[in-house]
Amino acid sequence: LSVSLSVSLSLCLSVFLSVSDLLLSDEVSDTTSDLMLAKMLQMQFDREFDDQLRREEKKFNGDSKVSISFENYRMVHPYEDSDSSEDEVDWQDTRHDPYRADKPQTTPRKGFTGKGKNITTKHDEVTCGRKNTARMDNFAPEVLVGDGLGMDLKLSNQVFNSLKQHCYSEQRRSARLHEKKEHSTAEQAVDPRTRLLMYKMVNAGVLEHINGCISTGKESVVFHADGGSLEEQPVPDEVVLKVFKTTLNEFKNRDRYIKDDYRFKDRFSKLNPRKVIRLWAEKEMHNLTRMKKAEIPCPEVVLLKKHILVMSFIGKDHVPAPKLKDVKLGSEDMKNAFYQVLHLMQLLYQECNLVHADLSEYNMLWHEGKVWLIDVSQSIEPTHPHGLEFLFRDWMSFTVLDVEVGAS
Template sequence: MEQVGIITSEARPCPWGAPAKPINQCSLTEVMSEELARELQLEEESHAFPGEALTDEGPFLTSENLDTSSDAVLAQMLQMQFDKEYDAQLLREEKKFNGDSKVSISFENFRKVNPCEDSDSSGDEVDWQDTRHDPYKADKPTTTPKRGFIGKGKDITTKHDEVVCGRKNTARMENFVPEFQVGDGIGMDLKLSNQVFNALKQHSISEQRKSARLHDKKEVSTTEKVVDPKTRLLLYKMVNAGVLETINGCVSTGKESVVFHASGGSMEDQEVPDECAIKVFKTTLNEFKNRDKYIKDDYRFKERFSKLNPRKIIRMWAEKEKHNLKRMQKAGIPCPEVVMLKKHILVMSFIGKDQVPAPTLKEAKLGLEDSKAAYSQVLELMKQLYHQCNLVHADLSEYNMMWHDGKVWLIDVSQSVEPTHPHGLEFLYRDCRNVSQFFQKCGVPETPNERELFNIVSDLNITSDNQVDFLAEIEALEKINEAHVQNHSKKVATFQRDDDGPPRLYDE
């Protein structure tokens, strides 16, 4: 009988599929073997990164060619590997986010490893564009960018470069005003910093404004020996009208006016002298700022003084001198004769001869006899001015009295006020002091002091022995006069002003 073959489990197929391979048993010696550990590592790498070559330079670094005895080296290796894995994940996220969009974004700024570090180019290769070792450019120092900029474009020259900006600032100096001298530095390789250029620009602007202010001041005001266009036009009209033949030039200047000499012409209603003096009042108050106290309290101009511009005040000043001269001329006081008044230009007769003005008492250098005669004339003129003209000169001195033909002539009476002025007696005391001091210096023995001269002129008979008490009594008198004028003005019905004499007050 034939023996039936025995079917073993190995020959019989398993209905549930192929059986699992038996696990190879290994000893403890094999487990401790380094070769076995390496095989296990390679196997794990193949499962973790399928499709990648299992080489020594695979995803994980090996320690065959490196010294792994140092923990720092191992840490660097692990960090590098982590960075590479992070960059790979970032790249996948970037592709997933962009998709098929035409506009894409990049996560390059978030990468851990610079792409240039992954370049396969050898370190021995030299880029043909690298000029760091060029002997022809070795003498040029490399400029270190400010503020630590080391990103892309660090070698690009912008408008903020020191050299470019400095040369541009130098070229922009040509745009300064012509009055501002910049020298010959523009033709040189000059580099100006922004701070220096801004300082020069501000200085140029300030100088231009200053020059413009001075130019405007000369154009709109009358200064020493210079007339503005409006004044010049008025003078031309006088010449064209035949009032004046010619204007010869400036003969004197003062704090408030400029005087010109002119040859007289003719007028229908009055005779014009052969030689005339044209007094042009300065249209600025910078030279004589205290004019208002002489005119604002004068009842003849008080109502017209308020709310006026300086040019109109100067016209009023010239008008005031015209009326004062007419009062003096009517009383027989030697003074210039008024020809005409046009705004701030007053035409008068010329005191002098052949275009040479008569000297003032300060310039005359009189002898003792002439000084005595001059003092007696001045004393009489002050009395006439106070009592007949009802005026106080208010600026009487050796500079405002001229010596001509053996007589004393009074000039510059634009500031003259009436004794009832709130400061009229103070002005009179000042005039007496100036006259007394001058003639005492000239050696006139009969010259009294200022207090005695004040009593002689005003007939007030103030008996104070010292100056302080004398001035106190003068102030008391001024207050009494002011109160009297205010009470009397309430009864006034009409003011009648006569150009040929002082204003007269009429009651109802």
């Protein structure tokens, strides 16, 4: 009540001051009529009321996205609030532009305009040609339609439909190329999604920074990185990121190693080719975990994130351990390596219940006088339908080292 009383007093005071100013002004001739004075007082009072109404409307709506308007309760129409005595007239040329797509020429309901010989229907060639020219403004921005300003261009329906179909075809082709670029494997297996995953690992502190590529193969690319920290387990100072390629172009027979593996066959049948890559990385993680429990020299798993497997680095000071194929060993070291590989195959089969399935000098490293096994994503159990076949193939690859050593 006190607030309403103060508002009313302020309104009355403002009206009184306005009337006093009018009476004391020199232009007394405009206020000699009582009717004019009453209208001016009423106008002033209505404006004060409208200002109060606007404040109440603003307070009522607040920050709500849906607002309620009090315009119907206003006392003064908006056009009466304008200070300008006369609206300005734009004397620019307002003739109809036949090339503007937002203002096409319309045809009456009866379907034609004019009389007698001057009848023009909606199928008129000139009218349709100009409308088609105007509709070209609605094409995609990347479609170059040219500048037809000042020219009386007319496109036939056949030409316009051909241009429209070409425009749609280009848009679809551009979308396919963009999607293919985003989802395909770029050089060194780093597509935009993979790059984002690697960035998130660095941003989360799992990795300090990624140094570069140290190895490439038919199924993956290996990057060297400096380790960071994890809450669950310690991270080595040097780690590797094994990024499995997200396409099957170079290694198309992956399903042979995984679809008959009882650990993954139920999940494999329900996945598309891109998600199979994640299953492939998970398979290597489980195989490495088995091998680590059997104390077989192999990389230690740190983290698995989709198709990126983070493992301990086999090497020292950013220098990776050489492959057994590339290292130059003496006769004694060669014999030692031969018996180590023989023992590793035995442990892998008996303790881990696994067959490497791709054993060769390219998948073994020589570090600190020991042979280290790597690339076990394709390793399977002996119960696999092709388990004995792969075991025999591993043994035949192993005999190459046997011949080099000279022990038969």
